Amino acid sequence: MADGTLRFGRLLHPFGRSSPTAGGTLAVDERHDREARAGMLRETVEVSNYSTVTHLxxxxxxxxxxxxxxxSAYLIGLNVAMFVVVSVTMTLTYRSSRWLGPALSEDIVRRGIALAKLAALLIGLIWSTMPAMLIPSHESGYQLVAVATAAGLISDAYVVGPILAVSTLMIVPIVLGTFVGLAACExxxxxxxxxxLVVYALFVLFSTRRMxxxxxxxxxxxxxxxxxxxxIGLLLNEFEESATDWLWETDVAGRLRHAPPRLAAAIGExxxxxxxxxxxxxLSDHAYRGENGNGVAEVADAMAQRQSFHDRVVRLETALGTRWWRLNGNPSWAADGAFAGYRGVGSDVTRTHESEAQINYLANHDTLTGLPNxxxxxxxxxxACGAAALSEAQSALLYxxxxxxxxxxxxYGHTTGDMLLRAVAGRLAASCGDRSRAYRLGGDEFAMLHRCDDQASAAALAGDVVADLSRAYAIDGLNIVVGASVGxxxxxxxxxDAATLLSRADLALYSAKAAxxxxxxxxxxxLEQRALRHRHLDAAMRVALDRGELDLHYQPQVDIVSGRVVGVEALLRWHSRDDGWISPAEIIPIAEATGFIADIGRWALLTACTNVLAWPGLTVAVNISSVHFRxxxxxxxxxxxxxxxxxxxxRxxxxxxxxxxxxxxxxxTTNMERLRAAGVRLSLDDFGTGYSSLSYLSRFTFDKLKVDRSFVRELHVRSDVLAIFDAMNGMATALGMSxxxxxxxxxxxxxxLRQRFTxxxxxxxxxxxxPAREIADLIQALQARAEVERAA
Incomplete structure (x- = not known):
């Protein structure tokens, strides 16, 4: 029974032990079961003297x-046997007072029950001879006495004790002996x-079992x-000895019946x-007098109305400083229904409250900069939006x-970056004043909420913020300069509403970045109309790709010397069913921002490579977005x-x-090397309009350099542009690039170009x-044009 589970059905068997029930398995603590069986044994011993003397x-x-x-021999033998059993039983009962103490071991209980069973069996066996000897050979009057005695002995099962096996072992032999005696009756x-007798015996057995x-x-x-x-007593004692909790009780007048030491210690008295x-x-004498309230009035009102109160937190000013108590109380009532006072539990939750305040601070503040998060x-x-809706105050949001x-x-690394963010936060906090508050939203994003009634005040603050944050920062021996954009x-x-305000401030910030x-x-x-159009185009171009509305047009690339078409450049075109022609300059930045540009790039590669197969000898150039290329x-x-x-x-x-x-x-770098190894040509587009760093040309190998149209536009009117063009052309030729x-x-x-370029x-x-369908005829036309120009 190490698992504490007892099969009570074992006690139903006359020779079993353990706990009686209707059968099955019931989870009972082993110690509880042992003590309950020990109690049954004690009760059996207590009635054994009376029972055995009665039998004698x-x-x-x-x-x-x-x-x-x-x-005569039988009658003498019956009395002698009964006397011996009764004497032994009474002797054992007398001696049992020494070992049937308050705490019995499992071994003592088991042996005690076994002795009780043995005594009951012996008495039952002795009495089982009586019906067989006295009923058959006598007249009806004596038979009636013998039968009545047997019935009385059977009913003794009710008083021999609560142990079912003891009762069963005594009456079963008597019942069997009575059957033998009755068999000889007329x-x-x-x-x-x-x-x-069968009915009566069964009734006694089942009744005894239930008892x-x-x-x-x-x-x-x-x-x-x-x-x-x-x-419970132990827990109450431990509770009374607790360092933070105490039990309190008042009389009818609200006076403390006794002042718990911990309550007094909690306020320094x-x-x-x-x-x-x-x-x-x-509570009133020590109540906190600040603006945020103290909770004392709620407790006093509840007690005045004789109502229960639970988890009421009060703030007190004591000799030990500010303390927070949590109080629970319930009114108590006398037997006649009269109010008898209050009983409750109090605890000092100052540490808990301070911890919660710290957690709340951390939940609402950025750990790096200390600004609200x-x-x-x-x-x-x-x-702020709620106050503005009530016309209480207007605010400006600065992203x-x-x-x-x-x-x-x-x-410089993230450590320096963190130090810079703390310095930025310090400047923002210093510029706030009484009407503003700064926040850190994450990364290098900040915000300010500024109470103002006009646009000029917000603009002035934004200008100050841009100027202030753009001043150099002295960090760890470095002189670091960053800028700031504000929406x-x-x-x-x-x-x-808040969502719209946030969205529109973000659009304004995006506009400042773009400016x-x-x-x-x-x-x-x-700005919002532009954003709505961007969202519309983003959704529409996805549908357009599935519908086949996107197309590639091709512009020929002609050798300047021979006039022969040597290649074509694939350029994206989109004619929307709803909006007509959409400029690639408008949709490509949108597609890059959403990542859809990769889908367009895959489609463009497959379409261009398929179309160029119809134009033998030509190469096809496909523009690939940086998002897709990486x-x-x-x-x-x-x-x-x-x-x-x-x-x-x-090609x-x-x-x-x-x-x-x-x-x-x-x-x-990996993709460029892999493409060149596969034989694919690489071209650097729009050269001259970006950084145009010569280090790029030394670090990366290109097959072609494409000079941007902005140089060609002024080639015939500005000599400095012509000089730059000559330099780029000479550099490309020296590096082996077309x-x-x-x-x-x-x-x-x-x-x-014919004079200076090849x-x-x-x-x-x-x-x-x-369109692709016109390219073949265009090539022929350009070829014919070249022949005419050469002849001229």
């Missing part, structure tokens, strides 16, 4: 009644009495209750000083983003397209811009970009 008295009376009517009366179950349960419940009472003080007076900012914005912070992190949106004037950074912009409704799967996608179309790798030219090289990364000049439109430009040109001078 009955045997003596029977001996006298049947003397001369039954064998027919049919012996049979009738036997049937009645045994109830006795066991009664004793078990008493043991459990005693155990629980001890546990002695228990004697609190004698006769009411709880209400105690995004959660606090969201709450403050909602409150602030640092310009150049990523470069600081990348150059402004105002409550009521620009937005009625060149280091400035502030106020929200303009056109992906790890890009080269695999190119290889799959070449394999699927069967196009020679040398595919991938055009990338300087932005890819500026952002750098190992994936860029050159393509974009944007050639006029004959005058062509004449200058590469290929591209522009309206020959043709604008045309």
């Amino acid at each position: 008295a009955v045997s003596v009376v029977l001996g006298c009644l049947f003397w001369g009517h039954a064998p 027919a049919p009366f012996g049979l009738y009495i036997s049937l009645l 045994s179950e109830l006795s066991y349960q009664r004793l078990l419940d008493r043991v459990v209750v005693q155990d629980q009472s001890q546990t 002695s228990a004697e000083d609190l004698c006769g003080t009411t709880l209400a007076e105690l 995004r959660a606090a900012f969201q709450t403050a914005v909602e409150q 602030i983003d640092l310009d150049g912070f990523k470069a600081v992190n990348d150059t 402004i949106a105002r409550t009521s004037a620009d937005a009625e 060149g950074k280091g400035c502030w912009k106020h929200f303009d409704p056109q 992906s790890a799967a890009f080269c695999t996608e190119v290889e799959e397209v070449l394999c699927r179309t069967g196009l020679a790798p040398s 595919l030219e991938i055009e990338i811009t300087e932005s890819i090289l500026l952002e750098g990364g190992t994936e860029v 050159v393509t000049v974009e944007g050639v439109e006029h004959e005058q430009q062509m004449q200058i 590469g290929s040109i591209q522009g309206f001078y020959y043709s604008k970009a045309r």
